Amino acid sequence: MGRSFPIGILFSATGSYGTVGRTMRNGALMACEEINADANAGVRLEPVVIDPRSELAAYAPAVEAMLDQGIRHVVGCYTSSSRKDVIPIFEKRDALLWYPAHYEGFESSANVVYTGTAPNHHMSPLVDYLVSRFGCRAFCVGSNYIWGWESNRVLREDITHRGGAVLAERYVAVGETDFTAIIEAIIEAQPDFVFNALIGRSAYAFFRQFRAACRSRGIDQKRRFPIASCNLSEPELQEIGGDAVDGHLSSSVYFASIDTPTNRAFVAAYNRMFPEGPVISVEAEAAYIAVKFLATALGEAGTVAMGPVKAAVQGRSLDAPQGRVTIDPETMHTYLTPRIGVSRLDAHFDIIVEAEAPVRPDPYLVRASSPLEATARRPMLRVV
Structure with missing residues (x-):
């Protein structure tokens, strides 16, 4: 011993x-x-x-x-x-x-x-994917502290550099669960996607309420207003629960489905x-x-x-x-190895983008290339 x-x-x-x-x-x-x-x-x-x-x-x-x-x-x-x-x-x-x-x-x-x-492991590949797939008009929602502020700032600077725009940013206290006004603002703004930087109970409530609000208007939320996160994992999908759990994008380095x-x-x-x-x-x-x-x-x-x-x-x-x-x-x-997953009704993720090799951390985002571009001439796609 x-x-x-x-x-x-x-x-x-x-x-x-x-x-x-x-x-x-x-x-x-x-x-x-x-x-x-x-x-x-x-x-x-x-x-x-x-x-x-x-x-x-x-x-x-x-x-x-x-x-x-x-x-x-x-x-x-x-x-x-x-x-x-x-x-x-x-x-x-x-x-x-x-x-x-x-x-x-x-x-x-x-x-x-x-x-x-680090942000080049999750933020950079996510912005690449969102802009290429959905467009470059974002609506940002976050918890009112450092993670929400800084995550939205990094996304805003990247989107703006690409000629896009963040249409609005909204912040709520950690633990806040009433998103009625924010959801109305999202639907009125008509973004290409919603970037979520909420944590904990706030995030779970937002996902449920946004799906319900879209459904009541006859909107397919998954297709019209996809929600993308850098902090959405399997136990949180279980907390969201029900029929609001699928179709959400998560940029991460680990999924249980690897x-x-x-x-x-x-x-x-x-x-x-x-x-x-x-x-x-x-x-x-x-x-x-x-x-x-x-x-x-x-x-x-x-x-x-x-x-x-x-x-x-x-x-x-x-x-x-x-x-x-x-x-x-x-x-x-x-x-670490960047990956992007899309959530399923069984509260797991299908991995749809994966870097070919571990990526050097870049906490200050001083390197220009995408982490996916840096490790592969193009992203390795695995679509299920």
């Missing part, structure tokens, strides 16, 4: 975005169990779990409590607000946050390892471990990856000190459920 290391697991398993938070916690704990059961792992992880309950004010005290216990590595946070709230604490106390969520980019901290998607032996085994193991759900998500896979990288780095470094652990993980690769992933030593973000 190897040396034991305490690590923090910090995800909101309850509250407005608790469904996604539970999948992230599950993914992290699944990785811990696999590592602890592996006689060749060389380390044993002791997870300390805290649930901030989707309350922004609860994250900083939770991090302080973990660091006060001697923990130097925390896998956690879903929202960008929570991440930005705790980064100064990690910087002040020489600790490392392993952040496993898609995010808006334009950030680099010496105290964060990013195993979720048909490889590694991913099939991953999904089966997750379902055995967490039969009560929520079902697996891209965020769960990113949290799983983060813990796997962390354990390997701790074993090589032989210490929890941030410097040796960062040095041990830089440039390291892992055969993950989504495919090969690698920590970029320059940005401490991760090489």
Whole structure:
């Protein structure tokens, strides 16, 4: 048995975005169990779990409590607000946050390892697809915080550069569920597509209400007003539920429907471990990856000190459920494989666009080429 290391697991398993938070916690704990059961792992992880309950004010005290216990590595946070709230604490106390969520980019901290998607992994390929397939007139809806603001800004700049336009942007508080006025504005504006940057319960309510409003007017929402997201995953499809769940576009790096032996085994193991759900998500896979990288780095470094652990993980690769992933030593973000899926009535995704190889992270969008163009002369299409 190897040396034991305490690590923090910090995800909101309850509250407005608790469904996604539970999948992230599950993914992290699944990785811990696999590592602890592996006689060749060389380390044993002791997870300390805290649930901030989707309350922004609860994250900083939770991090302080973990660091006060001697923990130097925390896998956690879903929202960008929570991440930005705790980064100064990690910087002040020489600790490392392993952040496993898609995010808006334009950030680099010496105290964060990013195993979720950078904007060139999800925003850039999605805009390519939307403009080529539907047009370049967008209506943006988002939760009123950093993820919504910045995601819509990136889309707006890209669309404008292509000669298109964002017809309107509307924001609501996290947890808001009344979208009557916004839906009326969308139908009046007649965009080519709707870009969704809502999270949690707000997103689920919007999808249901928009589908119902279109149906009452005799509009086929899926065809006339397609909704595209960079943060829509399988457990959220289940939350949307009913006949409002299909036909939605999601730009991601992982879907449970990836048909490889590694991913099939991953999904089966997750379902055995967490039969009560929520079902697996891209965020769960990113949290799983983060813990796997962390354990390997701790074993090589032989210490929890941030410097040796960062040095041990830089440039390291892992055969993950989504495919090969690698920590970029320059940005401490991760090489990931962009994909676009369309949701089905059974709350799964058909993958319709997939890059041919993992793509280097570009958190500041300084490279001009599309990530799909960068890895293939044209996107690999798999239409079901």
